[in-house]
Amino acid sequence: MLPLASTPLHHLLLLLAAVACTRPPVTTSKSTVEPCTSSTSCPALLSYTLCADLKLAELAALFAADPLAILAANAMDFAAPDATNRILPAGLALRVPVPCACSNGIRKATSVRYVSRQGDTLASIASQVYGGLTAPDWIRESSDILEAGADDALDAGATLVVPLHCACFGGADNGVPAVYLTYVVAKGDTVPAIAGRYRTTATDVMSVNDLATPDVAAGDIIVLPLSACSSSFPTFTPDYGLAVANGTYAVTANRCVQCSCGPGNLDLFCVPAPLADSTCSSMQCSNSSMMLGNFTLVMTGAGCSVTSCDYGGYANGTIITTLTTTLKPLCPGQHQFPPLIPPPTSSFFQTYLGPSPAPMTLRGGNNPTGSPDAVSGVPRRGRHFSGAAVILLALCLVATMRW
Numbered sequence: 001m002l003p004l005a006s007t008p009l010h011h012l013l014l015l016l017a018a019v020a021c022t023r024p025p026v027t028t029s030k031s032t033v034e035p036c037t038s039s040t041s042c043p044a045l046l047s048y049t050l051c052a053d054l055k056l057a058e059l060a061a062l063f064a065a066d067p068l069a070i071l072a073a074n075a076m077d078f079a080a081p082d083a084t085n086r087i088l089p090a091g092l093a094l095r096v097p098v099p100c101a102c103s104n105g106i107r108k109a110t111s112v113r114y115v116s117r118q119g120d121t122l123a124s125i126a127s128q129v130y131g132g133l134t135a136p137d138w139i140r141e142s143s144d145i146l147e148a149g150a151d152d153a154l155d156a157g158a159t160l161v162v163p164l165h166c167a168c169f170g171g172a173d174n175g176v177p178a179v180y181l182t183y184v185v186a187k188g189d190t191v192p193a194i195a196g197r198y199r200t201t202a203t204d205v206m207s208v209n210d211l212a213t214p215d216v217a218a219g220d221i222i223v224l225p226l227s228a229c230s231s232s233f234p235t236f237t238p239d240y241g242l243a244v245a246n247g248t249y250a251v252t253a254n255r256c257v258q259c260s261c262g263p264g265n266l267d268l269f270c271v272p273a274p275l276a277d278s279t280c281s282s283m284q285c286s287n288s289s290m291m292l293g294n295f296t297l298v299m300t301g302a303g304c305s306v307t308s309c310d311y312g313g314y315a316n317g318t319i320i321t322t323l324t325t326t327l328k329p330l331c332p333g334q335h336q337f338p339p340l341i342p343p344p345t346s347s348f349f350q351t352y353l354g355p356s357p358a359p360m361t362l363r364g365g366n367n368p369t370g371s372p373d374a375v376s377g378v379p380r381r382g383r384h385f386s387g388a389a390v391i392l393l394a395l396c397l398v399a400t401m402r403w
Contacts, residue, residue, distance in 0.1 A: 034169060045096065185216045194224065255275055257270050281317060
């Protein structure tokens with residue numbers, strides 16, 4: 001059998017990926033802009049679909065993000081061997097974590113820099129390179145090239161500042177902790193379908209985006225509230241305000257600590273990261289033999305006394321740990337971690353990260369569904385059937401057209 005890269009199927013996949021990633025002109029699209037006055041930034045997510053095969057490290061450079069943070073935000077195994085050099089397939093939809101800052105009274109991710117290539121225009125960078133997550137006007141103003149038109153060819157090698165749409169909205173949705181995902185509407189999308197895909201409601205989406213009706217068009221930029229676990233770290237710590245979307249992870253403290261959210265509850269749970277080594281500071285709670293993430297349970301007449309070693313932020317190269325004791329009516333079961341999947345190397349244009357799981361009753365074990373797939377982290381083959389069927393149908397159509 002020929003390798004995929006040399007078959008007509010591979011070329012068709014790339015063609016379909018290019019078509020799927022084609023966006024209408026950004027200047028005609030609506031976008032949700034959040035006014036702001038605070039100088040602090042918040043954690044936010046961007047929904048981005050790869051239009052070509054790309055190394056994880058290259059994707060991270062495109063968004064000035066930590067490669068391991070991208071894997072963690074998508075519940076992919078960030079301890080996989082040589083993970084940053086994995087080639088991610090065209091058509092893969094990912095969540096990219098970015099700090100959302102306040103710039104000129106509007107929430108934007110402002111740390112991204114892009115070096116223009118031959119033939120680039122402001123419009124092509126906005127719509128093709130960054131998938132419609134920014135606008136030509138934003139790039140023009142931030143890069144101080146006011147004379148350039150949206151479709152004017154740019155000088156190759158110029159460094160541009162690319163602000164990206166993001167939102168904070170106080171880190172909450174209806175009083176519940178939330179991380180906001182910036183989403184570029186695709187052709188055929190509807191508000192109810194988008195809301196269902198991301199475990200929120202059409203009413204919430206309309207309210208957050210100030211939509212009078214559930215009508216959206218391809219290229220519109222909206223934000224989606226994702227339930228999350230929030231933190232209460234001191235303001236002087238670099239990871240102050242850390243929030244983790246339900247069903248995913250975050251890597252912090254110079255990659256020494258991993259924090260997860262769900263699926264059993266919306267309490268942030270932090271433990272030493274798989275890649276933690278001797279360069280990481282001590283993770284032992286003072287005046288205790290307990291390490292970060294450890295806890296003890298003692299039944300008393302008043303309930304269950306839970307003593308735990310918790311993560312309290314990262315400052316000046318030191319991991320802050322806190323020993324806390326709480327009283328609960330019942331002793332909790334074994335902590336459940338969100339299931340991890342391997343970084344994918346092939347895709348039929350279906351997202352590998354499904355909707356964030358809804359909070360469920362906490363019970364022992366790491367497999368909330370009891371499914372062997374949840375344990376192994378291997379996507380079920382049935383998930384690819386519909387995509388494969390579409391590809392086969394497309395191949396048949398191509399063959400018919402040739403005859």
